[in-house]
Amino acid sequence: MKHPIRTAALLCALALPAAAGDILSLKDGRVIEGPKMTRTQKGIELAYEHGTILIPTEMILDAVLDSDSALPPATDEEREMSTKGMVRFEGKWVRTSQRDEILKKRLDARRADLEQMAARKEWRNRGQQDTQHFHFEYTVPDPIFEGYRDLMEAYYTDFAKTWKLKSPGRDDRLNVSFHGDEETFHQVSGVGFGVLGYFRFVKPWDLNVFYERMDPNFTTEVMFHEANHYLQKLIELDFAVPHFPGESLAEYYGASHWDPEKKKLSTGLILEGRLCEVQEDIVKGDFEPLDELVRTDRDYKHYTWGWSLVYFLMNDPRYQPKFQKFVFTLARGKGVLREPMGIANLQTVKGEEVFRIFREELGLKDVAAVKNLEREWYAYIQKLAPTSVSGLEQAGLSAAGNNRPLRATRLLKEAIEKGSRNPLVHARYAEVLAGKGRRLDAVEAWKKAIEIDPLNGKFYSSLGHTLLYGKKDAPSNAEANRMIALGKDLGYDSPWIELDLEKSDEKGDGKN
Amino acid sequence: MPRLSLALLAFALLGPLARADHKDARLGYQIQTPKNWSEVPTSVEERWVVAKCTSDKSYFWTDKSTGWTNEHKPDMTTIAFVAEAVKERAKVEQREKKDGTKEVLIVYDSPYKDYEDYMKRRYSGGGWFVDKKEESKAGDVPVTCFEIKVEKLSYDGPKHILTWVYHLQDVDLAVQFECLESAWPKLQADMKRCLKSFKGIERSGEGLVQASTGESNFVAFDWDKLTPDERTAHKKKIEKLAQERAQKDLPDGWSAKQMGRFLVLNHGDDKFAKKMVERSEAVLKWLDTTFDFLGDKEYVRAPVLRICKDSAEYNAFFKSSDWSWNNIEVVTYDDNGGSTSYSIKNVISRLVDIWFQDRDRDLALGMPMWLRNGLSDLMEQANLDKGKLEFRTNYWIKDDVREVVRDGKALSPRQIMTMDAESFWKEWVNFQQGDALVAFLVTGPAGKSKLSKEFLPNYMKALKGVLAEVKAEDEKNGTLSNKPPSTEEEEDAQLKNQRDGIKKNQKRILDQTLERASAGWSGDDWKKFEDLYLKTFG
Incomplete structure (x- = not known):
């Protein structure tokens, strides 16, 4: 029976040239080089200046390590054959030099693959691929890219069918720039923080999104949202869909779900993050009036309440065809007051006219009819609740962000108990607990976040700061300070986290 | 070819390449700059930018999708990155004042680790990426050479950045050239020649990290x-x-x-x-x-x-x-x-x-939208004519407001003065109506009418008073430091109260200020005032 560890080790049995170094590729797309790596029973240990970090086997896609050396013979037969210069390799006895040569070639090839994966992170080395409807440029590893590529094609097909789109010409194929992480997304795409994705709506069309490895669902959501703007454009090329219904419809499609195994796309799902925001508003007593929502030219609430309105209308067979007709009429209908946008021959419709068309197409003849629809809508959305783990996560994170720590604690705890593996959820839970003075519980939550995402420097730094108690340089804080330093080893270095004006001062004299 | 002609030809060829030398004794370097490039002063707040110059010549790029043409002047910027050991002094310090209170000083001398960190955190000319990066030497000085492309959402057009980072003792100096991508083929040779001309010289003058008293830097205390x-x-x-x-x-x-x-x-x-x-x-x-x-x-x-x-x-x-x-x-x-x-x-x-x-910082922060924007616009229109400040009409605003007046959708002065910020932001014409109202109060008929000529100063005084009262009540009632809720229901109620409280305070500030500023005004007075206002739009 083959020993899996020995087999793996054997595959890396050769000492690679000293200059090569260890290289580790994770399933979430990261490629790690730099620290010394050692294989263990549970995975691979990375040695940093202030500690070692274990990467569990289930996180690892591949690794090529310098530290592996040929394993000593394990049986008497192997020991005897080794004296004759023979080793057991893939079921046969071969000369040691033969095995070494085969392995070297394989290792070199794998190393080259991993190095290419690491180099791919730079935009100049990006991958490029054409599909039926898109041109992709990407800095995520191929295994990750392929899933999203298939998802986008399926999405296009579904939307085109529902909205009866014609296929765009070659020149109108959308360029999709898929960045490996948020930082490089902002850097290469040129948008500031706060923007999570964008579609450039004048030619050359360009859609920019990034892969959030800690929350792949979020990546899909943003991708669907931004791609939806392109798809809306295909309804009428010279027409810019107004903020409402444009953003609201994009949010609606943001909640689509792709099953890669069944190759099935489901649309019309609850967008739990936005539902949370709407629920936060409801708690504050802020119900968004229907007429204001539709007639306002630009409003953040088009993403939240607007989503809920589109969700309500598209999920009701009485209203879905009417809502779709409303969108088509805006773009193509006769008698609609369209105005130039002042850019690239594009036309659009202003808020008051949007509201007029909305009333017309939805058959809302007077103020009473508008109010009736509004009441129906409110009643519908108040019955919605997050049900999935993802929904609980969103609700908890939303509550934490809206100064509702009690609710946040409950929801985040529930999400964690139901199996949340989102490290951001555990991190936020730790922050909420720390904010409520539950320092030791917060420490455990940080440890859990680290367990899920063991290479997150910020988590170690935050754990260290939570562990700190009393004078910073006290011997009892050695472990805390080590965690902070380990966070820096991993590249996390924020000047603000060092500035804790609430903590006891360094003199330890009790004054604060 | 005769010798004189040859000499003249040589001079003609070399002439455009002659350039100035930039020397910096503090950092210990000199470098040539391109000819007909002028030095630009650096901001006092950015001490890590040690030198800047721009080309006197402009280059142009036209966006094919919009038809807009942009102008750009190539520039050369030198940025210093001081070694960590030297930056040890740049830390958080606490010092105790005479009255026993503490203040915290955060001293920034060079907040960027290296050139790439600087670019990631500072560059705002568009989306960029490193197209080439290699190690080289300029004489004895080790250099890291970058070529960077600015492509997506580029401001002014796609650009090319060429930067050499010279690794001197205790300091890295990045000399960065930036130009339009379309101008790069013409300019690159001269840029590279300048970069190669870099020389280290003996240092003199003040140290790499300027001693800071801290006053210029961020100080946190209770103002x-x-x-x-x-x-x-x-x-x-x-x-x-x-x-x-x-x-x-x-x-x-x-x-x-x-x-x-x-x-x-x-x-x-x-x-x-x-x-x-x-x-x-x-x-x-x-x-x-x-x-x-x-x-x-x-x-x-x-x-x-x-x-x-x-x-x-x-x-x-x-x-x-x-x-x-x-x-x-x-x-x-x-x-x-x-x-x-x-x-x-x-x-x-x-x-x-x-x-x-x-x-008056509290007043500045608490000013309602219409007043803050209106005052700013009013003063921007003010011109000096024969030694006297003359307020001119902003016809752009007047025309837009005239349109809403004609459509019957204009806000009355009272509506403008009591509109909350959220509502203000919904329509651009709300801001314009605020501007028009301030102009009416100061330079329009309201400024001459017995009823309303003191309205604006009275409004300011009333606003100051109301803001002070609200602040004092908040502090007394503990609104600023709430008792923490013990259940989710209490938490929700508190959140709602806070939200309502903020809205209520806003409304109170707007309503009470107006009430006090117009104390003694009757219904007729208001009608006269509002009719006078609408009349100014013809």
Whole structure:
């Protein structure tokens, strides 16, 4: 029976040239080089200046390590054959030099693959691929890219069918720039923080999104949202869909779900993050009036309440065809007051006219009819609740962000108990607990976040700061300070986290 | 070919390549700069930018999708990154004041780790990526060479950046050239020649990390608890430091002169500088007189007025600059717009901000939208005519407001004055109506009517009073430090109360201020006033 560890080790049995170094590729797309790596029973240990970090086997896609050396013979037969210069390799006895040569070639090839994966992170080395409807440029590893590529094609097909789109010409194929992480997304795409994705709506069309490895669902959501703007454009090329219904419809499609195994796309799902925001508003007593929502030219609430309105209308067979007709009429209908946008021959419709068309197409003849629809809508959305783990996560994170720590604690705890593996959820839970003075519980939550995402420097730094108690340089804080330093080893270095004006001062004299 | 001709030909070929030398004894280097490139002053707030110059020649790029043509002047910027050991002094310090309270100083000398960190955190010319990166040498000096492309959402057009980072002892110096991608083939040879000309020289002068007293940097303390004299002392320190730094290392061609209350650094026309100063003085005097009751014991910092030669120098100066409360440098250039010039308006707007912040910070922060924007617009329109401040009509605004009046959708003055910020933001024309109302109050018929000529000062006084009352009540009732809720229901209720409280406070401030400002006004008075207002739009 083959020993899996020995087999793996054997595959890396050769000492690679000293200059090569260890290289580790994770399933979430990261490629790690730099620290010394050692294989263990549970995975691979990375040695940093202030500690070692274990990467569990289930996180690892591949690794090529310098530290592996040929394993000593394990049986008497192997020991005897080794004296004759023979080793057991893939079921046969071969000369040691033969095995070494085969392995070297394989290792070199794998190393080259991993190095290419690491180099791919730079935009100049990006991958490029054409599909039926898109041109992709990407800095995520191929295994990750392929899933999203298939998802986008399926999405296009579904939307085109529902909205009866014609296929765009070659020149109108959308360029999709898929960045490996948020930082490089902002850097290469040129948008500031706060923007999570964008579609450039004048030619050359360009859609920019990034892969959030800690929350792949979020990546899909943003991708669907931004791609939806392109798809809306295909309804009428010279027409810019107004903020409402444009953003609201994009949010609606943001909640689509792709099953890669069944190759099935489901649309019309609850967008739990936005539902949370709407629920936060409801708690504050802020119900968004229907007429204001539709007639306002630009409003953040088009993403939240607007989503809920589109969700309500598209999920009701009485209203879905009417809502779709409303969108088509805006773009193509006769008698609609369209105005130039002042850019690239594009036309659009202003808020008051949007509201007029909305009333017309939805058959809302007077103020009473508008109010009736509004009441129906409110009643519908108040019955919605997050049900999935993802929904609980969103609700908890939303509550934490809206100064509702009690609710946040409950929801985040529930999400964690139901199996949340989102490290951001555990991190936020730790922050909420720390904010409520539950320092030791917060420490455990940080440890859990680290367990899920063991290479997150910020988590170690935050754990260290939570562990700190009393004078910073006290011997009892050695472990805390080590965690902070380990966070820096991993590249996390924020000047603000060092500035804790609430903590006891360094003199330890009790004054604060 | 005769020798003289050869010599002349050689001279003609070499002539365009002759260039100036830039020397910096503090950092210990010299480098050639391209010919016909002018030095640009660096912002006092960005000490890590040690030198800048821009080309006198513009290049152009047209966006095919929009048809717009953009102008760009290539530039050369030198940025210093000081070694960690030298930066040890740049840390958080706590110091205890005489009264026992503590203040925390955060000293930034060079906040960026290296060139790539600087680019990631500062570059705002568009989306960029490193196209090439290699190690090399310039003489004995090790160098890292970058070629960077700016493509997506590029400001002014796709650009090319060539940077060499020279690794000297204790300091890395990045010399960065930036130009349009379309101009790169023409310019790259000269840029590379300049970069290769880099030489280390003996260091002299002050150290790499300038000793900082901390006053210029971020200081966290309770501003409200200081006395006016203490605040004045602090503001004067900031002012003095700003003036010292602004004058230091002023490039050739710049003059520094005290003109009235302003220190004027001028690289432009003297006549423009004089006009700018006179107009600014007149605006500040008008504010001093009209609102003399506001913070009469408070000192208003005297800004440094920096007048750039042209828009290119102005834009180069502002590249990746920061806002800071301590930054009292106001930058402008002569855009040849005469009395309606945008660059002058920007200066006036900034002066108005500084004046209100320094005279009465709470009022400045608590001013309703219509008043804040309206005052700014009013002062921007104010021009100096024969020594007198003359307020001109903003016809853009007047025309837009006239349209809504004709459509029957105009807000009445009372509606404008009691509109909350959220509602204001829903329509751009709300801002315009606010501007029109302020103009009406100051320069329009309202300013001459017996009923309403003191309305604006009265409004300000009333606003000040109401803001102070609300603040005192909040502190007394513990609104600012709530008892923590123990259940989710209490938490939700508290959140709702806070939200309602904020809305209620806003409404109270707006309503009570108006009520007090118009104390004694009858229904008829209001009708006369509002009719008078609407009449101004014809």
